[in-house]
Amino acid sequence: MTQQGGRWTADQVLALAPDAASRKAGSKLGAAGPWSEAGSSEEGTVWGLCKGSGSKPYQTVIDLADAAGPAYKCSCPSRKFPCKHALGLLLLWAGGEGAVPPGPAPDWAGQWIEGRRQRAQEKRTAEPAGSAGAGDPEGARRRAERRAVRITAGATELEQRLADLLRGGLAGAEQAGYGLWEETAARMVDAQAPGLASRVRELGAIPSSGPGWPVRLLEECALIHLLNQGWLRRERLPDGLASTVRSRIGLPASADGPPLRDHWLVLAQYDTADARLTTRRIWLHGTDSGRTALLLSYGAGGRAPELALPVGLELEAEVSAYPGKGQLRAALGEQFAPPAPSATRPPGVSTDQAAARYGEALRDDPWLDSVPVTLDRVIPAPDGDSWQLADADGDSALPLTPTARSRPGLWRLVALSGGAPVKVFGECGHRGFTPLTAWPEGTGEAVQLC
Template sequence: MQLSHGGEPSPTGVPMARWSVEQVLALAPDAASRKAAVRLGAAGPWSGTGSDATGAVWGLCEGSGSTPYRTVVDTTGPAYACSCPSRRFPCKHALGLLLLRTSDDIAFRPAEPADWARTWLADRRARAARKGGPAGDASPRGTADPAAARKRAERRAERVTGGARELEQRLADVLRGGLAATDRSEYGVWEETAARMVDAQAPGLAARVRELNAITGSGPGWPVRLLEECGLLHLLDTAWLGRDRLPDPLAATVRTRVGLPMSAEGPPVRDRWQVLAQYDTPDGRIVARRIWLYGRGSHRTALLLSFGAAGRSPAQALPVGVTIDAELTPYPGGGQLRAELGEQFGATPAAGPPPGIAVAAAPAVYGNALRDDPWLDAWPVTLRDVIPVPSKDGWQVVDAHAESAAALPVAPAALSRPGLWKLVALSGGAPVTVFGEIGHRGFDPFAAWGPGEGEECEGVMGSGSVVRLI
């Protein structure tokens, strides 16, 4: 019995497609479809769901009428069919069915397709056979027609370009009128602009435009903060419009920042990867999970990013503190932090904290990272020999060496978390090692090792015990 891409048994030995939430949402034709699909990504409205080894999924979805909508998806194309009257393609039911597929294995046990699904699948595959198409690539990244995929990518790039030019005009209008003259009445205008970016299939631009709403009138000095964000947005716009002149890594970063889907590529890196932190960030009904890893041999830091639909936790999870022997494939872009977890070969002995740097060196690390990705909010770093102490505005981590006197403010996001008090208790006034992110808002601690724990303890029984702070 062969395991599929998603870790499921395939009785025929043919790998079955297992899509991620990110891949499904990337198919949505607009923001309304994406939002509606998330609501339908739960088991409640569905019945008669199933899947087969060829990559087909189907189900009946309750609607406003007495008859449920019949929805079937052939993931080898992909291709979709639904009895609903929607003119959007794929419709919210097809997207909802795929989202449900990412999080509910029980609802999609292998079965023979329902008659109505079997008929559509047979007709589709017969047409593909007459055209000389492939029998089916079950990979969610595969496409039956590379030329058609290239044309779709070109059309989307044209739409993003149109959106970027429209956004440039909007920013010019705002600056011409003066940022200080804007107020909360601009909220609807920014929302309208964000909606236009969604229509242009540039969700990354849309998200940044929406952030401007929270800045306007948010307190003393807000025009300065608004100017900073408008400047970063203008930089992203112009980078997209001139992407052909950028170095390949920066061009890949720009494509990611505007919201184009990217795939992991390049040779996998096998190492002993130490799990430093894992935390979830809710975004409506979608949950994003971030897992930070450190390669003991390659000395690389990597980020695993996964998503869960309909309020469910993402399937990918690794216990903080363990070290796994595994392969990671990096995504393109500046810094190449994000990676995809590949084959795992087992666990290894416990490890102490990763190598750390002094507090005084941390801002330069973040500054260097900004050269590869100017839109970075923060960068991972491990600080050694620091002591958390209260400050006038909250807390800070101070270099334990008196001759240094260097300090970093603790980021506002961490001040309200119980993890801050765990860090204070763990330290007890003694120096500790802390892993977290440093950014323009300060240092956000994610994990810590107690006084006296260092790399020389690696492999010793009881060493490397890490305290989660998030």
């Protein structure tokens, strides 16, 4: 498949798995044994028949030419995307041309691909016409005004609750338990301020969380107070900071920045989940512009988000920024080529420069937990009971976050380094550095750590 620029690695394929069980089951199907009539096309399609428990094999077809990531179709009853058969077929394809030779697609695979691409073309054609007369501007303005009134009432109430907490002493927060915060968060949901609700819920986990919890609670209360005051005085703020406040409050926004076309290298992809929603974060680096962009996608009800761009791929596409000074979130726009493996590496900085970059970013967004940074020539090293990334060419270091220290990726990083400098991409914030991807010195593929 010449348009793919080379075959994916097994790690890139397994990064698409919706969960660990699918990853394990897909790995077992990555050999030629259960497959028949497997093939591929130059347009970026892979297909095959996988023997299952029934009399008929499962028909599996994958469209690799979709610039937003692979699309899948399988006749198995699984509700996971991709299913284990799709993962197995991709692993088979990644192993070399012998097991998945080029050739014409069978009718069942060709019909799905043709129908899918025809629908995509119809959608692109219909979008400009559909957007011309969209919406009711006056109705939208009235709804926005009503919501702003509710948020103002909620922020004012939250200010009073914070004042009551501080007046009574932080020890009272430990005695009140989590119910106090959950009830307050529910009030913020009623006020249509989901950002405030989320931050209030986080307060509930701080009391009795270990030594120094009163300090951490006071810090978080101060940040919520700052956000409340930012909303209540938003008319006095510069436009960029006012947009950031609206975003942190939880008001919806559209990616209205000018489209930036570039070759975007996928630096990291990882999921976080709660009982209701799975959030996928994909970090991109523009190889021409030097810009960093964050794509967010969501999956409800335990389903994995649809957008999947494994680490080490590169795509030529446009991205548009969301409003807010210093905000890195963007929306993926028109794609001009499918994702393909790339040997490109992002430029790096020292650990001192990384810490300074986070400090500078806080001026534009005081509620920012971390910033994306690529560290150049660092060595993972133990630091008492913890770990740090030490600058190989200086005397500075960044501690790893507690989250990073508890992940298996730490030991992958240590093994990759072997005591030698490595390049590491991750998130640098007030809790330390969380490594997400690493590259060995010289040549070598990206290793995902998350």
